[in-house]
Amino acid sequence: MVECADAAAAYSRIRARIEPALTEGIISTGVQGLGPLLGGGFVEGRTYLLLGAVSAGKTTFAIQFLLDGAHRGQRGLLLTTWESPADIVAHADRVGLDLREQVTRGNIIILNATPMLDELRRKGFTDPAHYDSYLTRVFGELSSHASRLNATRIAIDTVTPLMPIRKYDEVRMFISGLDRLGRVTTLITEELGLDGDTALEEYFVSGVIVLRKRSTEEETFRTLQVQKQRQAPHDPAPHRYTIERGAGIVVQ
Template sequence: MSEAYLSERIGTGIPGLDEMLRGGYFVGTANVVSGDSGTGKTIFGTQFIVEGAKKGENVMCIITSEESKSIVREMKTSFNWDLEEYVRQGKLTFVDITDPSLRLQKSVEIAPSELIKSFKKLVESKIEEVKPTRIFIDSIEALFLAIESNYKLRTLIDDVFSVFRKHQVTSVITVGSMYNLDNMVEYGADSVVKLGRIIAGNNLQRSIYIMKMRGSGTINEVRVLNISDNGMSVLAQSPYLE
Protein backbone atom coordinates (compact mmCIF):
# COMPACT_ATOMS: atom_id res chain seq x y z
CA MET A 1 0.00 0.00 0.00
CA SER A 2 1.42 3.39 -0.95
CA GLU A 3 1.85 6.31 1.46
CA ALA A 4 -0.47 8.40 -0.69
CA TYR A 5 -3.27 5.93 -0.08
CA LEU A 6 -2.59 5.82 3.62
CA SER A 7 -3.07 9.54 4.00
CA GLU A 8 -6.21 9.82 1.87
CA ARG A 9 -9.36 10.36 3.92
CA ILE A 10 -13.07 9.93 3.27
CA GLY A 11 -15.84 11.90 4.99
CA THR A 12 -18.15 9.86 7.20
CA GLY A 13 -21.25 11.90 6.37
CA ILE A 14 -21.90 12.35 10.08
CA PRO A 15 -21.65 16.04 10.97
CA GLY A 16 -19.16 16.62 13.77
CA LEU A 17 -17.49 13.22 13.53
CA ASP A 18 -14.88 14.00 10.88
CA GLU A 19 -13.54 16.71 13.16
CA MET A 20 -13.10 14.13 15.93
CA LEU A 21 -11.32 11.81 13.46
CA ARG A 22 -9.19 14.71 12.16
CA GLY A 23 -10.60 14.47 8.65
CA GLY A 24 -12.59 11.26 8.34
CA TYR A 25 -11.66 7.62 7.82
CA PHE A 26 -8.57 6.54 5.92
CA VAL A 27 -9.48 5.13 2.52
CA GLY A 28 -9.32 1.34 2.42
CA THR A 29 -9.65 0.72 6.15
CA ALA A 30 -11.96 -1.45 8.25
CA ASN A 31 -13.84 0.73 10.72
CA VAL A 32 -15.88 -0.78 13.52
CA VAL A 33 -18.88 0.84 15.16
CA SER A 34 -19.62 -0.81 18.46
CA GLY A 35 -22.41 -0.40 21.00
CA ASP A 36 -25.38 -1.93 22.75
CA SER A 37 -28.75 -2.46 21.11
CA GLY A 38 -30.44 0.76 20.01
CA THR A 39 -27.37 2.98 20.33
CA GLY A 40 -27.44 3.96 16.64
CA LYS A 41 -25.10 1.53 14.87
CA THR A 42 -27.38 0.85 11.93
CA ILE A 43 -28.14 4.54 11.49
CA PHE A 44 -24.40 5.32 11.57
CA GLY A 45 -23.54 2.82 8.85
CA THR A 46 -26.48 3.78 6.68
CA GLN A 47 -25.65 7.47 6.89
CA PHE A 48 -22.08 6.59 5.86
CA ILE A 49 -23.17 4.85 2.66
CA VAL A 50 -25.94 7.36 1.90
CA GLU A 51 -23.26 10.07 1.99
CA GLY A 52 -21.36 8.19 -0.72
CA ALA A 53 -24.45 7.50 -2.85
CA LYS A 54 -25.41 11.20 -2.66
CA LYS A 55 -21.97 12.05 -4.02
CA GLY A 56 -22.44 9.63 -6.90
CA GLU A 57 -20.20 6.88 -5.49
CA ASN A 58 -21.05 3.19 -5.74
CA VAL A 59 -21.79 1.81 -2.30
CA MET A 60 -22.67 -1.59 -0.85
CA CYS A 61 -24.65 -2.80 2.13
CA ILE A 62 -24.15 -6.33 3.42
CA ILE A 63 -26.96 -7.73 5.52
CA THR A 64 -26.09 -10.68 7.73
CA SER A 65 -29.18 -11.42 9.80
CA GLU A 66 -32.96 -11.33 9.88
CA GLU A 67 -32.75 -8.27 12.15
CA SER A 68 -30.92 -6.10 9.64
CA LYS A 69 -33.37 -6.95 6.84
CA SER A 70 -35.73 -4.22 8.04
CA ILE A 71 -33.12 -1.53 7.31
CA VAL A 72 -34.87 -0.17 4.17
CA ARG A 73 -38.18 0.26 5.98
CA GLU A 74 -36.66 1.68 9.18
CA MET A 75 -34.45 4.25 7.45
CA LYS A 76 -37.49 5.38 5.46
CA THR A 77 -39.72 5.85 8.51
CA SER A 78 -36.93 7.33 10.66
CA PHE A 79 -35.36 9.80 8.23
CA ASN A 80 -37.22 9.46 4.95
CA TRP A 81 -34.05 8.07 3.36
CA ASP A 82 -35.05 6.23 0.20
CA LEU A 83 -32.53 3.40 -0.07
CA GLU A 84 -34.58 1.68 -2.77
CA GLU A 85 -34.21 4.76 -4.97
CA TYR A 86 -30.40 4.50 -4.70
CA VAL A 87 -30.72 0.83 -5.66
CA ARG A 88 -32.78 1.79 -8.72
CA GLN A 89 -30.17 4.39 -9.67
CA GLY A 90 -27.51 1.66 -9.49
CA LYS A 91 -25.65 3.49 -6.72
CA LEU A 92 -26.44 1.08 -3.90
CA THR A 93 -26.11 -2.70 -3.98
CA PHE A 94 -27.51 -4.88 -1.20
CA VAL A 95 -25.92 -8.23 -0.50
CA ASP A 96 -28.17 -10.28 1.77
CA ILE A 97 -26.17 -13.26 2.97
CA THR A 98 -29.23 -14.82 4.58
CA ASP A 99 -30.65 -15.28 1.08
CA PRO A 100 -30.90 -19.07 0.65
CA SER A 101 -29.88 -18.85 -3.01
CA LEU A 102 -26.39 -17.84 -1.91
CA ARG A 103 -26.23 -21.04 0.16
CA LEU A 104 -24.26 -19.21 2.82
CA GLN A 105 -26.64 -19.87 5.67
CA LYS A 106 -25.49 -21.95 8.57
CA SER A 107 -26.06 -25.59 8.06
CA VAL A 108 -24.90 -28.64 9.93
CA GLU A 109 -22.75 -29.75 7.02
CA ILE A 110 -20.74 -26.55 6.77
CA ALA A 111 -18.02 -25.86 9.31
CA PRO A 112 -18.20 -22.29 10.65
CA SER A 113 -14.80 -21.38 9.23
CA GLU A 114 -15.90 -22.65 5.83
CA LEU A 115 -18.90 -20.36 6.03
CA ILE A 116 -16.62 -17.40 6.62
CA LYS A 117 -14.40 -18.43 3.74
CA SER A 118 -17.42 -18.51 1.43
CA PHE A 119 -18.52 -15.15 2.79
CA LYS A 120 -15.09 -13.71 2.04
CA LYS A 121 -15.20 -15.07 -1.51
CA LEU A 122 -18.68 -13.71 -2.07
CA VAL A 123 -17.77 -10.24 -0.77
CA GLU A 124 -14.63 -10.21 -2.86
CA SER A 125 -16.48 -11.08 -6.06
CA LYS A 126 -19.17 -8.48 -5.30
CA ILE A 127 -16.49 -5.83 -4.73
CA GLU A 128 -14.88 -6.70 -8.06
CA GLU A 129 -18.28 -6.52 -9.77
CA VAL A 130 -19.66 -3.33 -8.16
CA LYS A 131 -16.37 -1.52 -7.39
CA PRO A 132 -17.79 0.28 -4.36
CA THR A 133 -15.95 3.02 -2.51
CA ARG A 134 -17.90 2.31 0.68
CA ILE A 135 -19.23 -0.86 2.29
CA PHE A 136 -21.48 -1.17 5.30
CA ILE A 137 -21.80 -4.54 7.06
CA ASP A 138 -24.71 -4.75 9.48
CA SER A 139 -23.60 -6.59 11.58
CA ILE A 140 -20.57 -8.85 11.78
CA GLU A 141 -21.37 -11.02 14.80
CA ALA A 142 -23.76 -13.42 13.05
CA LEU A 143 -20.84 -14.51 10.92
CA PHE A 144 -18.46 -15.28 13.77
CA LEU A 145 -20.87 -16.65 16.36
CA ALA A 146 -20.04 -20.30 15.87
CA ILE A 147 -16.26 -19.92 16.09
CA GLU A 148 -15.18 -21.35 19.39
CA SER A 149 -11.46 -20.70 19.50
CA ASN A 150 -10.40 -17.11 20.15
CA TYR A 151 -7.25 -17.62 18.16
CA LYS A 152 -9.21 -18.80 15.15
CA LEU A 153 -11.63 -15.93 15.60
CA ARG A 154 -8.83 -13.39 15.49
CA THR A 155 -7.40 -14.91 12.34
CA LEU A 156 -10.76 -15.05 10.58
CA ILE A 157 -11.64 -11.47 11.51
CA ASP A 158 -8.28 -10.30 10.15
CA ASP A 159 -8.95 -12.35 7.03
CA VAL A 160 -12.29 -10.68 6.36
CA PHE A 161 -10.99 -7.18 7.10
CA SER A 162 -8.02 -7.71 4.80
CA VAL A 163 -10.41 -7.97 1.84
CA PHE A 164 -11.40 -4.32 2.26
CA ARG A 165 -7.80 -3.18 2.64
CA LYS A 166 -6.74 -5.14 -0.42
CA HIS A 167 -9.44 -3.55 -2.58
CA GLN A 168 -9.11 -0.06 -1.04
CA VAL A 169 -12.76 -0.05 0.01
CA THR A 170 -13.58 1.94 3.12
CA SER A 171 -15.85 -0.12 5.32
CA VAL A 172 -18.05 0.44 8.34
CA ILE A 173 -18.74 -2.73 10.29
CA THR A 174 -21.17 -2.82 13.19
CA VAL A 175 -20.83 -5.12 16.16
CA GLY A 176 -23.15 -5.48 19.12
CA SER A 177 -22.22 -6.51 22.63
CA MET A 178 -24.67 -9.35 23.11
CA TYR A 179 -22.34 -12.22 22.24
CA ASN A 180 -19.12 -10.72 23.62
CA LEU A 181 -17.57 -10.67 20.18
CA ASP A 182 -17.08 -6.90 20.21
CA ASN A 183 -13.70 -7.07 21.91
CA MET A 184 -12.24 -9.41 19.32
CA VAL A 185 -13.69 -7.48 16.39
CA GLU A 186 -12.32 -4.22 17.81
CA TYR A 187 -8.82 -5.72 17.96
CA GLY A 188 -8.78 -6.33 14.22
CA ALA A 189 -10.22 -2.94 13.24
CA ASP A 190 -8.36 0.12 11.96
CA SER A 191 -10.69 2.35 13.94
CA VAL A 192 -13.35 1.87 16.56
CA VAL A 193 -16.18 4.26 17.37
CA LYS A 194 -18.13 3.48 20.52
CA LEU A 195 -21.78 4.45 20.78
CA GLY A 196 -23.61 4.41 24.08
CA ARG A 197 -26.06 5.92 26.49
CA ILE A 198 -25.28 7.89 29.57
CA ILE A 199 -27.62 8.42 32.47
CA ALA A 200 -26.73 11.58 34.38
CA GLY A 201 -29.27 12.30 37.04
CA ASN A 202 -32.63 12.26 35.35
CA ASN A 203 -31.11 12.82 31.95
CA LEU A 204 -30.62 10.18 29.25
CA GLN A 205 -28.08 11.13 26.60
CA ARG A 206 -26.63 9.34 23.61
CA SER A 207 -22.84 9.33 23.60
CA ILE A 208 -20.01 8.76 21.15
CA TYR A 209 -16.26 8.50 21.43
CA ILE A 210 -13.37 7.25 19.36
CA MET A 211 -11.78 4.27 21.05
CA LYS A 212 -8.99 3.94 18.52
CA MET A 213 -7.85 5.20 15.14
CA ARG A 214 -4.72 3.64 13.71
CA GLY A 215 -2.36 6.22 12.23
CA SER A 216 -4.15 9.33 13.43
CA GLY A 217 -4.70 11.56 16.38
CA THR A 218 -8.29 12.05 17.45
CA ILE A 219 -10.29 14.30 19.72
CA ASN A 220 -10.32 12.29 22.93
CA GLU A 221 -13.64 13.37 24.37
CA VAL A 222 -16.97 11.74 24.97
CA ARG A 223 -19.47 13.81 23.04
CA VAL A 224 -23.22 13.95 22.63
CA LEU A 225 -24.60 11.92 19.75
CA ASN A 226 -27.76 13.49 18.46
CA ILE A 227 -30.36 11.60 16.41
CA SER A 228 -33.21 13.57 14.88
CA ASP A 229 -35.44 13.32 11.81
CA ASN A 230 -32.45 14.61 9.80
CA GLY A 231 -30.21 11.75 10.87
CA MET A 232 -27.23 11.53 13.17
CA SER A 233 -24.76 14.24 14.21
CA VAL A 234 -22.12 14.75 16.87
CA LEU A 235 -22.37 17.81 19.09
CA ALA A 236 -19.28 19.53 20.48
CA GLN A 237 -20.46 19.01 24.05
CA SER A 238 -20.18 16.44 26.79
CA PRO A 239 -23.12 14.18 27.60
CA TYR A 240 -22.28 14.44 31.30
CA LEU A 241 -24.13 17.11 33.19
CA GLU A 242 -21.87 19.74 34.72
Protein backbone atom coordinates in the same frame (compact mmCIF):
# COMPACT_ATOMS: atom_id res chain seq x y z
CA MET B 1 -41.34 9.50 4.03
CA VAL B 2 -39.15 12.37 2.83
CA GLU B 3 -39.49 13.07 -0.89
CA CYS B 4 -36.33 12.46 -2.97
CA ALA B 5 -35.89 16.11 -3.90
CA ASP B 6 -36.30 17.18 -0.28
CA ALA B 7 -33.82 14.55 0.89
CA ALA B 8 -31.25 15.63 -1.71
CA ALA B 9 -31.63 19.28 -0.72
CA ALA B 10 -31.33 18.41 2.95
CA TYR B 11 -28.19 16.39 2.29
CA SER B 12 -26.60 19.25 0.34
CA ARG B 13 -27.07 21.52 3.34
CA ILE B 14 -25.78 18.93 5.79
CA ARG B 15 -22.80 17.84 3.68
CA ALA B 16 -21.25 21.30 3.82
CA ARG B 17 -21.07 20.93 7.60
CA ILE B 18 -19.72 17.37 7.73
CA GLU B 19 -16.14 17.50 6.44
CA PRO B 20 -15.48 20.71 4.49
CA ALA B 21 -12.04 19.61 3.29
CA LEU B 22 -10.78 16.02 3.23
CA THR B 23 -7.11 15.04 3.10
CA GLU B 24 -6.12 12.66 0.30
CA GLY B 25 -6.64 9.09 1.48
CA ILE B 26 -9.25 10.18 4.05
CA ILE B 27 -12.96 9.69 3.38
CA SER B 28 -15.98 11.23 5.07
CA THR B 29 -18.04 9.12 7.47
CA GLY B 30 -21.29 10.83 6.52
CA VAL B 31 -21.94 11.70 10.17
CA GLN B 32 -22.15 15.41 10.88
CA GLY B 33 -19.64 16.49 13.54
CA LEU B 34 -17.63 13.23 13.58
CA GLY B 35 -14.84 14.17 11.14
CA PRO B 36 -12.95 16.48 13.53
CA LEU B 37 -13.00 13.78 16.24
CA LEU B 38 -11.35 11.30 13.84
CA GLY B 39 -8.68 13.63 12.53
CA GLY B 40 -10.65 14.11 9.32
CA GLY B 41 -12.48 10.83 8.69
CA PHE B 42 -11.83 7.18 7.90
CA VAL B 43 -8.56 6.11 6.26
CA GLU B 44 -9.37 4.76 2.82
CA GLY B 45 -9.14 1.00 2.43
CA ARG B 46 -9.27 0.22 6.14
CA THR B 47 -11.78 -1.56 8.37
CA TYR B 48 -13.59 0.19 11.23
CA LEU B 49 -15.64 -1.20 14.10
CA LEU B 50 -18.79 0.50 15.40
CA LEU B 51 -19.83 -0.80 18.82
CA GLY B 52 -23.19 0.21 20.20
CA ALA B 53 -25.98 -0.61 22.59
CA VAL B 54 -29.37 -1.73 21.33
CA SER B 55 -31.17 1.14 19.54
CA ALA B 56 -28.08 3.36 19.77
CA GLY B 57 -28.08 4.03 16.03
CA LYS B 58 -25.66 1.48 14.56
CA THR B 59 -27.80 0.74 11.51
CA THR B 60 -28.46 4.45 10.98
CA PHE B 61 -24.69 5.13 11.11
CA ALA B 62 -24.02 2.37 8.56
CA ILE B 63 -26.67 3.78 6.21
CA GLN B 64 -25.23 7.29 6.53
CA PHE B 65 -21.75 5.99 5.72
CA LEU B 66 -22.96 4.37 2.50
CA LEU B 67 -25.21 7.28 1.51
CA ASP B 68 -22.34 9.73 1.91
CA GLY B 69 -20.39 7.69 -0.59
CA ALA B 70 -23.33 7.45 -3.00
CA HIS B 71 -23.82 11.21 -2.92
CA ARG B 72 -20.12 11.60 -3.76
CA GLY B 73 -20.33 9.18 -6.69
CA GLN B 74 -18.96 6.21 -4.72
CA ARG B 75 -20.97 3.01 -4.78
CA GLY B 76 -21.55 0.91 -1.70
CA LEU B 77 -22.66 -2.47 -0.42
CA LEU B 78 -24.57 -3.29 2.77
CA LEU B 79 -24.42 -6.85 4.12
CA THR B 80 -27.22 -7.45 6.61
CA THR B 81 -27.23 -10.42 8.99
CA TRP B 82 -30.38 -9.74 11.05
CA GLU B 83 -32.89 -7.60 9.17
CA SER B 84 -34.16 -8.15 5.66
CA PRO B 85 -33.20 -5.67 2.93
CA ALA B 86 -36.80 -4.39 2.99
CA ASP B 87 -36.53 -3.74 6.74
CA ILE B 88 -33.27 -1.84 6.26
CA VAL B 89 -34.86 0.40 3.61
CA ALA B 90 -37.92 0.95 5.81
CA HIS B 91 -35.61 1.93 8.68
CA ALA B 92 -33.96 4.54 6.46
CA ASP B 93 -37.39 5.84 5.41
CA ARG B 94 -38.35 6.40 9.05
CA VAL B 95 -35.18 8.40 9.68
CA GLY B 96 -35.68 10.39 6.47
CA LEU B 97 -32.59 9.06 4.68
CA ASP B 98 -32.77 8.45 0.92
CA LEU B 99 -31.50 4.86 0.90
CA ARG B 100 -34.50 3.68 -1.12
CA GLU B 101 -33.60 6.08 -3.96
CA GLN B 102 -29.94 5.04 -4.00
CA VAL B 103 -30.85 1.34 -4.02
CA THR B 104 -33.28 1.95 -6.90
CA ARG B 105 -30.54 3.77 -8.82
CA GLY B 106 -28.14 0.87 -8.25
CA ASN B 107 -25.65 2.95 -6.28
CA ILE B 108 -26.09 0.80 -3.16
CA ILE B 109 -26.73 -2.95 -3.02
CA ILE B 110 -28.15 -4.68 0.08
CA LEU B 111 -27.13 -8.33 0.51
CA ASN B 112 -28.92 -10.69 2.89
CA ALA B 113 -26.51 -13.08 4.64
CA THR B 114 -29.28 -15.03 6.41
CA PRO B 115 -29.26 -18.01 3.97
CA MET B 116 -25.51 -18.52 4.47
CA LEU B 117 -25.91 -18.28 8.25
CA ASP B 118 -28.78 -20.78 8.28
CA GLU B 119 -26.67 -23.21 6.28
CA LEU B 120 -23.75 -22.85 8.70
CA ARG B 121 -26.06 -23.48 11.67
CA ARG B 122 -27.29 -26.70 10.07
CA LYS B 123 -23.75 -27.92 9.39
CA GLY B 124 -22.35 -26.88 12.76
CA PHE B 125 -20.74 -23.66 13.93
CA THR B 126 -17.65 -25.21 15.48
CA ASP B 127 -16.55 -27.54 12.69
CA PRO B 128 -13.33 -25.93 11.32
CA ALA B 129 -13.90 -27.29 7.81
CA HIS B 130 -17.43 -25.90 7.64
CA TYR B 131 -16.30 -22.57 9.07
CA ASP B 132 -13.43 -22.20 6.59
CA SER B 133 -15.78 -23.02 3.72
CA TYR B 134 -18.29 -20.54 5.10
CA LEU B 135 -15.71 -17.73 5.32
CA THR B 136 -14.57 -18.44 1.78
CA ARG B 137 -18.16 -18.11 0.61
CA VAL B 138 -18.77 -14.89 2.57
CA PHE B 139 -15.69 -13.19 1.14
CA GLY B 140 -16.42 -14.58 -2.29
CA GLU B 141 -19.88 -12.99 -2.22
CA LEU B 142 -18.51 -9.69 -0.91
CA SER B 143 -15.65 -9.58 -3.41
CA SER B 144 -17.87 -10.55 -6.35
CA HIS B 145 -20.56 -7.97 -5.63
CA ALA B 146 -18.05 -5.26 -4.71
CA SER B 147 -16.15 -5.85 -7.95
CA ARG B 148 -19.29 -5.91 -10.10
CA LEU B 149 -20.62 -2.75 -8.45
CA ASN B 150 -17.17 -1.13 -8.33
CA ALA B 151 -17.93 -0.45 -4.67
CA THR B 152 -15.54 1.55 -2.53
CA ARG B 153 -17.57 1.30 0.70
CA ILE B 154 -18.94 -1.74 2.52
CA ALA B 155 -21.02 -1.86 5.70
CA ILE B 156 -21.73 -5.09 7.62
CA ASP B 157 -24.66 -4.85 10.04
CA THR B 158 -24.04 -6.70 12.26
CA VAL B 159 -20.82 -8.71 12.19
CA THR B 160 -21.58 -10.88 15.25
CA PRO B 161 -23.35 -13.76 13.42
CA LEU B 162 -20.60 -13.85 10.79
CA MET B 163 -18.02 -14.83 13.39
CA PRO B 164 -19.62 -17.57 15.52
CA ILE B 165 -16.15 -18.82 16.46
CA ARG B 166 -14.81 -16.04 18.68
CA LYS B 167 -11.14 -17.02 18.73
CA TYR B 168 -8.09 -14.86 18.12
CA ASP B 169 -6.97 -16.48 14.86
CA GLU B 170 -10.47 -16.66 13.39
CA VAL B 171 -11.25 -13.01 14.15
CA ARG B 172 -7.85 -11.91 12.81
CA MET B 173 -8.45 -13.92 9.63
CA PHE B 174 -11.88 -12.34 9.16
CA ILE B 175 -10.64 -8.74 9.54
CA SER B 176 -7.60 -9.45 7.34
CA GLY B 177 -9.96 -10.75 4.68
CA LEU B 178 -11.87 -7.47 4.73
CA ASP B 179 -8.66 -5.45 4.46
CA ARG B 180 -7.62 -7.49 1.42
CA LEU B 181 -10.70 -6.45 -0.55
CA GLY B 182 -8.61 -3.62 -2.01
CA ARG B 183 -9.40 0.08 -1.94
CA VAL B 184 -12.62 -0.61 -0.07
CA THR B 185 -13.35 1.05 3.26
CA THR B 186 -15.40 -1.21 5.51
CA LEU B 187 -17.57 -0.42 8.52
CA ILE B 188 -18.68 -3.33 10.71
CA THR B 189 -21.19 -2.98 13.53
CA GLU B 190 -21.44 -5.05 16.69
CA GLU B 191 -23.49 -5.06 19.87
CA LEU B 192 -21.74 -3.46 22.83
CA GLY B 193 -21.43 -5.95 25.69
CA LEU B 194 -23.05 -5.04 28.98
CA ASP B 195 -19.79 -5.68 30.83
CA GLY B 196 -17.81 -3.40 28.52
CA ASP B 197 -15.21 -6.07 27.75
CA THR B 198 -12.92 -5.48 24.78
CA ALA B 199 -14.09 -7.20 21.60
CA LEU B 200 -11.40 -9.21 19.82
CA GLU B 201 -12.05 -7.23 16.63
CA GLU B 202 -10.73 -4.09 18.34
CA TYR B 203 -7.17 -5.43 18.12
CA PHE B 204 -7.25 -5.78 14.33
CA VAL B 205 -9.37 -2.92 12.98
CA SER B 206 -8.00 0.53 12.19
CA GLY B 207 -10.53 2.36 14.32
CA VAL B 208 -13.22 1.84 16.95
CA ILE B 209 -16.25 4.06 17.61
CA VAL B 210 -18.55 3.39 20.56
CA LEU B 211 -22.19 4.50 20.85
CA ARG B 212 -23.63 4.47 24.36
CA LYS B 213 -26.84 5.39 26.14
CA ARG B 214 -26.50 7.34 29.38
CA SER B 215 -29.07 8.14 32.06
CA THR B 216 -29.14 10.54 34.97
CA GLU B 217 -31.96 11.52 37.28
CA GLU B 218 -32.75 14.41 34.94
CA GLU B 219 -32.30 12.94 31.45
CA THR B 220 -31.39 10.11 29.13
CA PHE B 221 -28.93 10.85 26.33
CA ARG B 222 -26.53 9.22 23.88
CA THR B 223 -22.74 9.58 23.61
CA LEU B 224 -20.26 8.79 20.84
CA GLN B 225 -16.61 8.09 21.61
CA VAL B 226 -13.70 7.48 19.23
CA GLN B 227 -11.93 4.76 21.16
CA LYS B 228 -9.24 4.05 18.55
CA GLN B 229 -8.01 5.64 15.32
CA ARG B 230 -4.79 4.52 13.69
CA GLN B 231 -2.74 6.79 11.41
CA ALA B 232 -4.42 9.97 12.61
CA PRO B 233 -4.79 11.98 15.83
CA HIS B 234 -8.25 11.72 17.36
CA ASP B 235 -10.39 13.10 20.15
CA PRO B 236 -11.00 10.27 22.68
CA ALA B 237 -13.54 12.19 24.77
CA PRO B 238 -17.22 11.16 24.68
CA HIS B 239 -19.51 13.57 22.84
CA ARG B 240 -23.29 13.73 22.89
CA TYR B 241 -25.20 12.96 19.73
CA THR B 242 -28.78 12.99 18.52
CA ILE B 243 -30.62 11.14 15.76
CA GLU B 244 -32.49 13.66 13.63
CA ARG B 245 -34.93 13.10 10.79
CA GLY B 246 -33.34 13.87 7.45
CA ALA B 247 -29.84 13.96 8.94
CA GLY B 248 -29.42 10.78 10.97
CA ILE B 249 -26.75 10.84 13.67
CA VAL B 250 -25.49 14.34 14.49
CA VAL B 251 -22.56 14.71 16.91
CA GLN B 252 -22.79 17.76 19.14
